[in-house]
Amino acid sequence: MAFQCQRDCYMKEFVTSVVSCCPAELKHEVNGKKETLKGFNIKLQDTILFPEGGGQPDDHGLIGDVPVVRVTRQGADAVHFVGSPLEEGQEVQVKVDWERRFDHMQQHSGQHVITALAENMFGYKTTSWELGRQRSTIELDTPSVKPAQLQALEEAVNEKIRVHTPVTVQLLSIDDPAVEKVRSRGLPDDHAGPIRIIDIEGVDANMCCGTHVSNLSHLQVIKLLGTEKGKKNKTNLIFLTGNRVLKYAEKSYSTERSLVSLLKTGPDEHVEAVDKLQKSVKLLLKTNLSLLRDMAVVITQNFKNDPGEGTSSACTKKRVTMNS
Incomplete structure (x- = not known):
């Protein structure tokens, strides 16, 4: 049912x-x-x-x-x-809880359109997906996705949003010949009732039990964040849809403003500023280590020349350090 x-x-x-x-x-x-x-x-x-x-x-x-x-x-x-x-x-x-529901609708419909276009454009099939609390992941059956392909895919999915592509639901009996023409990863063993098909006009028809938007325009926007190496020679594609993109942009802007205040540079210069800081810290650590080695040599030499004075000096320094 x-x-x-x-x-x-x-x-x-x-x-x-x-x-x-x-x-x-x-x-x-x-x-x-x-x-x-x-x-x-x-x-x-x-x-x-x-x-x-x-x-x-x-x-x-x-x-x-x-x-x-x-x-x-x-x-x-x-x-x-x-x-x-x-x-x-x-x-x-x-x-x-409508905020949670609509978020799930956006991410799930977003997954369907990304999955369909990734297969249509590059032949990359989806083997699984995960709707996470902050970001969602699609497992693609390919060792890697090139940056140019990722950009082309993002442009294609957002074009489907811009043209207000309708999304409809069909209920078919399990013996309906049309069932064989839709994409599916199989039905659960305890499935009961008709087969539910999510049809994204001109893009994809897929068996699915989930909740979806009625038009891709309700997704607002899809952002592909990048890829990670997956299991068994597969690739995990990370994405955000709709309100999650807005929250991501807001958080990124807040971080950017904090970095502007700390680094005293504009956003475009943050990477260069952090790189300079890291190099300065490495140089300071190297200089400090060199000075400590020089001090150790001097202390050792003084102790050899006058063991009594070296011991007294070391003890005095220890007492001063402890009292501080």
């Missing part, structure tokens, strides 16, 4: 009813430490909170005034883990 969050990804509030409420435990990371939380698993008649899947994290939100900590999928059901029980059969209002 398709949940309400998949039928209308832009819905922020939804009224439904509680089907079941069972005591449960959840292993959860809090401040970097793994803890076991005691709570309840809630199943609803329907939901606008997306359960984790397809490389996309789950939604956060509220059922009534009860925070939802985690949402997972079990076959045709979405299971909501909460800290307080809810009465079976009661009508509840579900609210989604």
